Amino acid sequence: MALKKSELYSSLWASCDELRGGMDASQYKDYVLVLLFVKYVSDRFAGMFVSSARFVAMHKQNPSAKLSIHGVHKPTKPAASAA
Numbered sequence: 001m002a003l004k005k006s007e008l009y010s011s012l013w014a015s016c017d018e019l020r021g022g023m024d025a026s027q028y029k030d031y032v033l034v035l036l037f038v039k040y041v042s043d044r045f046a047g048m049f050v051s052s053a054r055f056v057a058m059h060k061q062n063p064s065a066k067l068s069i070h071g072v073h074k075p076t077k078p079a080a081s082a083a
Contacts, residue, residue, distance in 0.1 A: 020028045 016032075
């Protein structure tokens with residue numbers, strides 16, 4: 001069963017009213033804005049965390065791997081010189 005957008009909005013609005021309780025709306029918005037900011041930061045840097053976790057996993061497999069601004073680079077072996 002698909003939820004209609006209007007039903008979702010009314011449900012969210014009712015939830016916000018219930019959470020707010022007797023608090024003045026001008027005070028409540030401060031809490032909501034902080035939560036929105038934390039959500040934004042969380043979403044924005046989620047990819048960075050995945051990259052860091054990938055580096056840690058790769059470093060466990062190959063401790064000589066180096067991290068640069070472009071990602072993880074495995075060291076290359078020098079080419080054998082023809083003598």
